[in-house]
Amino acid sequence: MTNRRDFLKKAGLTTVAAAGASTLAAPAVHAAGRPIKWRLQTYAGAALAQHVIKPSIDAFNKAANGEMEIELYYADQLVPTGELFRAMQRGTIDAVQSDDDSIAAPVDVSVFGGYFPFASRYSLDVPALFNHWGLKEIWEEAYGEVEGVKWLSAGAWDPCHFATKDPIRSLADLKGKRVFTFPTAGKFLTRFGVVPVTLPWEDIEVAMQTGELDGIAWSGITEDYTVGWADVTNYFLTNNISGAWAGSYFANEERWNELPDHLKTLFNLCMDSSHYYRQHWYWAGEAKLRTQGEKLELTSIPDEEWATVEAEALKFWDEIAAKSERNARVVKILKEYNAAMAKAGRPYRYG
Template identity: 30%
Template sequence: MERRKFLKTAATGGAAAALAAPLAAPAIAQEAPTIRWRLTSGFPRSLDTIYGAAETFADHVKAMSGGKIEIQVFPAGEIVPTPQAAEAVATNTVEMAHTCSYYYWGKDPTFALGTAVPFGLNARLMNGWLYQGGGNDMLNAFYAKQNLYGIAGGNTGVQMGGWWRKEITSAEDLKGVKMRIAGIAGKVMEKLGVVPQQIPGGDIYPSLERGTIDAAEWIGPYDDQKLGFNKVAPYYYYPGFWEGGPTIHFFINLDKWNELPEDYKAIMINAGAYANTDMMARYDTLNPGALKSLIAGGAKLKPFPQDVLEAAFAASHEVYDEISASNADFKQIWDSMKAYRGEGYLWYQVAEYSFDTFQIRNRTKG
């Protein structure tokens, strides 16, 4: 009897004590630091698809961290201009940037391989090489020398060949053309007689309008229509062989990255993967309607002549051989990418190409 009374009293008292005491917070919540970072974009806010990937990333990071990580996104030029974004991250002026690696190829040509090089990889092959072919590890070994850590954070797919004030009927017509073209592609086009110009996206339209340049490439129909290039240059060429699958990166100051807890690193890597997929999906959804609208508005859609493609292909590989002869980082990464390209297109030739070609031929049949 006394034993039963004791057990009942103890149980009641224990329950009361448990209710009275505050519940202990989970260990992860107690230990998780609060992070407040700034991110400078390489793009203006008006380009909602490519700029928006940084906001998508920030939203997912905040949600997955329970609000412990907040990243404030700033458009190009608000903190630093696009050409200085990577340096600003490396020196910890800002913790992060969302930009194209190839903008900094003048510092080291290896930067170009992080985004795209002429006749490189398409978007699917680029993702395959990055995630499964060792690409991320090789690029980050290079970025570490710049005090940066890179996470893939977007892809536009194959870009267009840009807007031209005059028709291009052969490779001969390229000589003397002043063209806005980014990255190592400018060096390739220079071999064909083009005079490359590095101009930020927001300055392309007035440069074309004034005749300061004769041609300009940006991305593709959706963004090009927003920027109004069709109003000042009538000829719209394809494909943009210099950007078959350009990757945009989130760059993080390496010291800041190394300080992060492992779960925070995983959150950022996964948010980057989502932004990477989402950007490509958005362009695939928005470009068809924009292209139809541009053509309806008078844009003259033209394929590059075959001799332009052949000449550019040869010039591209001359450039890569020249750089590889004196740059071990470039050679290692380019050799890996080139091998992956060869194997990837062997497979694409069997199934993807056959399927896509049939579907394209029959797309209007029901």
């Protein structure tokens, strides 16, 4: 909160709501000999950010050799996560790491950010879809229509599982459960009686302790242990509604365009480094903590019952596809990709 208060004073945020101006941020490019300064806020709290972004930002600041410095802020530290897009658009902050869904990005494809139900089975599906199956070009097209923001890169995070106080062993056990999750995932899960709850990220642990929440569907088991949620839940459901969270990096378009090409290249390399780190950190953690973790008991919903959830997801896909021509293109790619993976067989798909 101290950081946020200091930031608000310096940026003059309180005057913006009334004035509607975009005069908050100091120019990112300073006088000759002084470094370019950026403020980047991630969706992740401090403990999680040590893995999902901080190593790459530390590397960037070191490699920039005094030409540029990125100040990293954690979830809701300067701006509430749901307001990140607008804050970046008006130049209050310079860059964001999050999913499109959580930051309320004003593009039709934002619904596919975060956990779009069953869009992926493994984390490698996300970079494959963006870099080789056409999603990158669609995201560039969508964000190219929005003034002031540059979409930079997408990558994969962990799968989406339930961590709960009470055991989940059937779909009936989900009914009435108050669950912290992402907007689109929550909308889908209401079909099975789940009650989605939106809270600041840092409040989740306390909300589980006070009974405000019954569970969390925001991550895999690696994050449950890393951020402390495994200490306030008892069970981990092995069924998941997505194989990987899809998140992106964004920047204020003016700030990005001001960068010299070599610093743009360096930032691109550091984003790739971040994407790669998460691939092996999550992949190793998910298996290790399921088999060696001692805090959470594993439960499962039978495959034949869970198949009804997967079937419902395809209906959900078609509903999203009907909302725009561009969404329809994304859903078409997802269907074609998953059909190709199933046809390819092992190791891409196991039935």
